[in-house]
Amino acid sequence: MQKLHYSDGNTVQVTKAQLINEPKNMRPHVVILGAGASVAAFPQGDASGKKLPTMDNLIEVVGLRPILDDSAVDYHNQNFEELYSQLYEKEPNSTLIRTIENTIRNYFEGLQLPEEPTLYDHLMLSLRPKDIVATFNWDPFLHDVWERHRYTVPVPEVHLHGNVRIACCIEHQVQGENGMYCPHCDEKMTPSRLLYPVAIKNYADLFINKQWEMIESCLRSAFTLTIFGYGAPETDKEAFELMTKAWKGKSPRELETMEIIDTKEKQYLMERWKPFIPTFHCMHSKDFYKSGIAHFPRRSCEGLYVPTVLGKFAEPFLTPKEMNFKELMSWLEPLIEAERLMAKEA
Numbered sequence: 001m002q003k004l005h006y007s008d009g010n011t012v013q014v015t016k017a018q019l020i021n022e023p024k025n026m027r028p029h030v031v032i033l034g035a036g037a038s039v040a041a042f043p044q045g046d047a048s049g050k051k052l053p054t055m056d057n058l059i060e061v062v063g064l065r066p067i068l069d070d071s072a073v074d075y076h077n078q079n080f081e082e083l084y085s086q087l088y089e090k091e092p093n094s095t096l097i098r099t100i101e102n103t104i105r106n107y108f109e110g111l112q113l114p115e116e117p118t119l120y121d122h123l124m125l126s127l128r129p130k131d132i133v134a135t136f137n138w139d140p141f142l143h144d145v146w147e148r149h150r151y152t153v154p155v156p157e158v159h160l161h162g163n164v165r166i167a168c169c170i171e172h173q174v175q176g177e178n179g180m181y182c183p184h185c186d187e188k189m190t191p192s193r194l195l196y197p198v199a200i201k202n203y204a205d206l207f208i209n210k211q212w213e214m215i216e217s218c219l220r221s222a223f224t225l226t227i228f229g230y231g232a233p234e235t236d237k238e239a240f241e242l243m244t245k246a247w248k249g250k251s252p253r254e255l256e257t258m259e260i261i262d263t264k265e266k267q268y269l270m271e272r273w274k275p276f277i278p279t280f281h282c283m284h285s286k287d288f289y290k291s292g293i294a295h296f297p298r299r300s301c302e303g304l305y306v307p308t309v310l311g312k313f314a315e316p317f318l319t320p321k322e323m324n325f326k327e328l329m330s331w332l333e334p335l336i337e338a339e340r341l342m343a344k345e346a
């Protein structure tokens with residue numbers, strides 16, 4: 001890899017001023033979000049207090065309980081995705097299946113982003129356009145945060161997988177925001193499917209395939225990877241294998257460091273993600289604000305490169321958690337200005 005120097009006399013440390021003023025042209029930081037990320041980002045729920053469910057409490061939170069009770073379905077101690085699969089295999093076109101799907105869609109579509117800065121805002125603003133955030137979550141928040149900032153701040157790419165904000169025209173292989181029309185056939189695009197029966201969750205769907213191609217290519221070219229609140233459940237076995245293959249597609253990743261942000265204990269996580277981390281170069285934090293991204297906002301790859309490749313200490317400067325949007329934007333300005341200069345010089 002090309003050696004990226006910093007213009008200093010100090011041999012042991014790269015200061016925060018240097019990190020801020022001298023962004024480097026580095027490969028992407030890829031961030032993958034699971035349900036745990038949305039739960040951590042919206043601890044008080046959406047703008048009106050509607051809670052973010054996980055698979056464990058989905059039935060309760062989105063209001064599926066009376067629907068399942070009415071149909072005499074036993075859902076106790078059952079994984080929801082497996083339960084859905086069983087019902088689907090029995091009768092894929094039943095009214096019950098339709099009602100379950102619509103109830104979930106309506107719940108997630110109705111979620112509204114709080115007005116004040118959220119953890120997702122901090123995540124989005126702490127990454128650069130070269131970076132990528134992908135989510136497996138149904139909720140609209142990653143998309144909505146991206147929409148909130150994309151005209152004023154250079155933000156990362158966002159990839160949504162089975163999300164209430166996206167739709168597609170399968171025939172023309174076009175995707176766009178839910179509610180948009182296909183530019184080829186002028187038909188209203190079909191909302192992205194949220195639930196897949198586990199048995200046929202083979203990502204054979206054209207649309208899903210296309211999204212996977214994107215994720216795979218991002219992972220292959222990633223400088224580093226952060227997995228945030230994604231449990232890689234058994235029902236996602238295929239996704240997990242695809243990701244592992246892509247992450248190791250170009251190299252065995254023996255030198256790379258990745259990071260897991262998850263409230264679970266480190267030992268459990270290391271075991272779970274072993275296929276991903278051949279040499280255990282993995283950082284773990286339970287809290288986003290203690291992660292590498294939050295320690296080196298918009299310089300996350302530099303913050304990792306300095307100690308691991310240059311062997312120097314990188315002085316952290318935290319993403320400010322308590323600022324309002326106006327303060328946050330002024331705080332970001334020098335970082336963004338330095339990026340503009342770098343792009344000009346390139």
Ligand SMILES: [Zn+2]
Nearest residue numbers: 169172182185
């Ligand atoms: Zn079309």
